[in-house]
Amino acid sequence: MNKLNPTQIAWRAAQDIADGAYVNLGIGLPELVARFQPPGRQAIFHTENGILAFGEAPSAGQEDWDLINAGKKAVTLNPGTAFFHHADSFAMVRGGHLDVAILGAYEVAENGDLANWSTGPKGVPAVGGAMDLVHGAKRVAVITGHITKDGKAKLVKRCTLPLTGVQCVTRIYTSLALMDIEDEHFVLREKLSSISIDELQALTGAELHVVGAVADLIVPDV
């Protein structure tokens, strides 16, 4: 099946970030979004551990281990950086000062519920800042493969895994499509031209609503 690779999903998500937006990117796949700011736009990236306006990773051997992001990876400074402590950092998050948070997901439900922190009672649970971000940022988007590696739906009627937050996600970027969540429904906005709506519906665990035109999801080779 033709589908976007993770970098391409990240590219698409990056196109929706406005100039001057304050953005938090979850650990892992969402971090790729930072690479694709459209020309002429400058987003300011926030990391939970107390930096605004940090830059890319340094080259190997140039790391400063006091200058890391929430994923504990080394970053660099950009002009206009600010440092602050964790309470101020989460005042930014919880207080609604971030324009968008882009997170990964295990499951997203059609009512906007998100599960992305725990795969169940086995193992060691870890939550980090995800529960704060989902109830803080003005807009919470998810980027994810459309289905799991073993073919199960990640977009579901109700989450079966422990929730990160209730009714918090408003846009989902997947390997096949772009959907908004409106009135507790998945509303299809864009899809790959190579897949039909019926085929997409078969890979989705809740009803896809179509309101107006569905655009082609067009992404460059990145």
Add this chain to the structure above:
Amino acid sequence: MNKLNPTQIAWRAAQDIADGAYVNLGIGLPELVARFQPPGRQAIFHTENGILAFGEAPSAGQEDWDLINAGKKAVTLNPGTAFFHHADSFAMVRGGHLDVAILGAYEVAENGDLANWSTGPKGVPAVGGAMDLVHGAKRVAVITGHITKDGKAKLVKRCTLPLTGVQCVTRIYTSLALMDIEDEHFVLREKLSSISIDELQALTGAELHVVGAVADLIVPDV
């Protein structure tokens, strides 16, 4: 009647401040305490508007109006000063980080209640930081004339004026005596040698308890 002047009351209060203590002095009479740090001791003064370790008033014409204390009077900097915002300033207060707050009083009750912000429903009410200080500092002391200008008791059984805080005062320095509040009683510790306990009791609105020796209240001419 022989009595201490305000500066002398302040001098006595200053003798109880330990080396290294963090101290907030109320506006007016309590501010005089800062002048009398015993030799070899260094207290650090806190002002609600965001300075630790500020210094004395500048000479006239040398004022920097961005460098003022809670009474809006110009102060100076000492080595080791720190600036901070109001939320951090009252985190210091409310969080129990100040060793002592020394405040003025309209009335102090034998149970430790303090009234020092409002003389009743007439006029414009103003509270400032007093209500925070009385429930924050590790030790709350009052310095005051023993009686009002028209001869009424300021140390009373129960406050008649609006309260600043409940059961918060533990030591009172007056123009005639030094009392602790213990188990909801005034316990006399020191008095001027020129006044008898009976005379002092007659000027006090609640019973003075004597537990052990009552020392002479001895203060230099300042």
Add this chain to the structure above:
Amino acid sequence: MDKTIASLREAVSGIEDGMTVMIGGFGGSGAPIELIHALIDRFVQTGHPTNLTVVNNNAGNGHVGLAALIEQGMVSKLICSFPRSADPRVFTDLYLAGKIELELVPQGTLAERIRAGGAGIPAFYTPTGYGTDLAKGKPVEEFEGRPYIRERWLKADFALVKAHLGDTFGNLTFNKAARNFNPLMCMAAQTTIAQVSGIVRPGDIDPETVVTPGIFVQGLVEVAEPAQEEALNRANAVYPEFVQ
């Protein structure tokens, strides 16, 4: 991205009738006099904005800055801790005449309520004010044997603050004790406008010394040599100046 606003007039143009406006400063220290005066200029010319709720530690002094804003009749309610000053007549007269509402808040509670507004904390418990007239009607709860009262967050449509330097991202520094309520108000308003003595480029402020990160600031206007309220009052200044 450049948050610079060209003029004081433009900087205050979004403030509408009935809005809640936080105004930084403690007395005259950190008070954004020029932003306040620009708001008065607009009112004198257009009759708006009016019916404002103002949050400040005080209630103005003399006839400039916040006192002048109140004197114009633009303020219907004041939320503050200490409505007294060397010359509080403007507020006092209106208050005693029943023409301005006062919500009196202990200073630390005022600061914490503003911070809570900025930090997404709708309510918190504090020992401050327990058992006093200012706790009337507020929920009481005991924690570890000690009583506390519950206080609500405070938010605003606009914050007008005074900072020292600002870069075009909105990162701010403050001058000495002029910091006071200003950084908190930056956090708690939908739109924060800072007047700064100088606008610099991103990178010109050491990231370690930024006090208010730019995320809390929506607009910056340069006032290279700001007036000090105390100096104006010592000169018996009145704003707007009387024009014959």
Add this chain to the structure above:
Amino acid sequence: MDKTIASLREAVSGIEDGMTVMIGGFGGSGAPIELIHALIDRFVQTGHPTNLTVVNNNAGNGHVGLAALIEQGMVSKLICSFPRSADPRVFTDLYLAGKIELELVPQGTLAERIRAGGAGIPAFYTPTGYGTDLAKGKPVEEFEGRPYIRERWLKADFALVKAHLGDTFGNLTFNKAARNFNPLMCMAAQTTIAQVSGIVRPGDIDPETVVTPGIFVQGLVEVAEPAQEEALNRANAVYPEFVQ
């Protein structure tokens, strides 16, 4: 007044069995490795302190610092947001064996609970965690139509933090993102001990750039060239070093 402590050994000498200890840092950034190792040294020599409750964002990485403290069996309970790392085996094995208790707290709630502990706020409401397993048993209340859960302050007997410079009054600066939880923990502990790269005189730190005012710090110990957890782990370090 001089808050300097002469040795790491003396700096951690007051920590007793069963105490709650906040340890600064986010991963290895800002982690006071030398203070932690001094505490381990004491335990190896004396068998104390043990049965500690530790508050940290994480649960250690590899076999140094916090991971080593846990590996020694000194920690009976961990309060953290993210007990995973590149090499979390020490904690994971003990946790799965039921030998260490875990209180998992969302990161922003953890920061806010610590700040609340330092600021005298016994409880506050947050939207974070509402409707999730981590809200179980916590009071829920609606404000302005939105549900929030109530969280309690977090305090400690000791905080061990890593700062950059400290003056003898205890005023601190931090290095870049090594700030993180450190300033909050300074506020929330009965006794805060900071390891600093350099101890300077009062006045040597610009008062505008002080991040943690000295009132929040009880002791300072100089570690001129502190180790970085990441560097130690990349070298496969183990603490204490195995001595034959």
